[in-house]
Amino acid sequence: MTVRVRMAPSPTGFIHIGNLRTVIYDALFADRHKGTLILRIEDTDQKRFVEGAAEAFCRSLKTLGIIPDEGMWIDDSSKLIERGPYGPYLQTKRTDIHQARAKELIEKGLAYRCFCSAERLEEMRKAQHDSGQPTRYDRACLKLSPEDVETRVQKGEPHVIRLKVPDQGSVTFHDEIRGDITFDWKEIDDQVIIKADGIATYHLAATSDDHDMEITHVIRGEEWLSSTPKHLFIYQAFGWEPPKFAHVPLLLNPDRTKLSKRQGDVSVESYLEKGYLPETLLNFVALLGWNPTADREIFTRAELAEHFDLSKINRSGAVVNFEKLDWLNSHYLKQLSEEAFSVYIHDELAKVTQDPDIQKRIAGLLRDRVAKKSDIATIATDFIPSNEDPQADLIRWKEQTSEDAITRLHAVRELLLIIPASDWSAPATLETKIKQMIAERGWGNGEVLWPLRVTLSGKKQSPPPFELLFTFGEKASLARIDQAIRVLSA
């Protein structure tokens, strides 16, 4: 049997990072079993529909390298298209099918029309809640005579269609992650499957489409676990073979509540904007709740796919460890080619300096210091000479006198004036020359390098002096040294 899995986002806004994880698991599962990855857009909620959300979803998937084999996708101009023999893949375009299915259920006596108003339902639930009862539809409309129902439908009276679930017995189903799970039917509400606007709800639409699209494995968030009996009921009602289910746990805030916007970013787009690389996100999110081998953290997509196993997914929710995300990203940043890295830092670096020459020199030094885009400007500033005078008491190393510091700086100054321009081409050559001079004079490194570094940076903590000389260039470096000597002489 060929594996067919679907990603089924609803176009209601950004992609939640938890949603991304399900999508990654879909993709890894398809990879692993050489199956088909399908993208179906579940747009049945017209009220929450956000224009452009489906397109944005596709674009983000594309940058993450998750490309469906079938279903909805975008063309080069970011317009929605669809491919594949099981269409339409835009759910509302399947409304006719859903409605026919609902009618079939009514005919089978497994669903019924309900004319209750929102107000009545609300009152009913409030009464049930107040008396400590579970809130469930009281089946008032089930008592309506067929004739009565018929005339009200003829009159065009707004109504919904509800599932008529059994009121006794129980269902047991197997979850690929959690094992067997049992629910009593009496706990299951008569779910609305067709809304008053004629559009199916998730429960009918997803099950019907999953069947029509021959989906073999439904991988979805844990929030769907308790509605699975309703879905099973629908499969059973039509005599369909249900797919296998895998309910993946939720992602959590540091306080262990469901990951929410309030406590940090949850949208994939915002992580991408912050400069987390696609490979970082893929690697990191895949490992939230699952690990192919315990002693490794870095995996390529292919390696993840090779080991992917639904039954090995953890059953408990996972708190997102943002420090680890940063660590992973700095790892992947170090893997980037020089060209790719300079593209990565370009916009942020431009905020600090426009000079392409200086940009180029700083670029190489940023590698070890950057974990994400927001780090770039702050760190790059260290490599740009400041106009402020360095503080004399900061320049002097330990018990050093101003005179001694001046002598050391003068020596560096003289050296910088006589070395060939080629020595300025890398921090390393500057280091060699300066250390050589220090040795010749019989000085210690600290007594020269500390004053030199503070002179250049003006700070107690900064990058090494050689890197600063290198990025500042001869003119600015000498100017800083002169400035420091002035301050020390005062």
Added chain:
RNA sequence: GGCUCCAUCGUCUAAUGGUUAGGACAGCGGCUUUUCAAGCCGUUAACAGGGGUUCAAUUCCCCUUGGAGCUACCA
């Protein structure tokens, strides 16, 4: 409240009916070094509690506690 799911270091996780309970991030310490960063080395830290089953339980079962999800004409 009801139903369902879940429970190993602070966090992500591994393993196991008998182990010094392993790895990673963070933390701490050291090396390197003129400081910071990076790198390298080392280190602190966990089986939620109580009952069983068993020669033996972190592992299997039950209960408690705690957490989460669902309880919509949202997905």
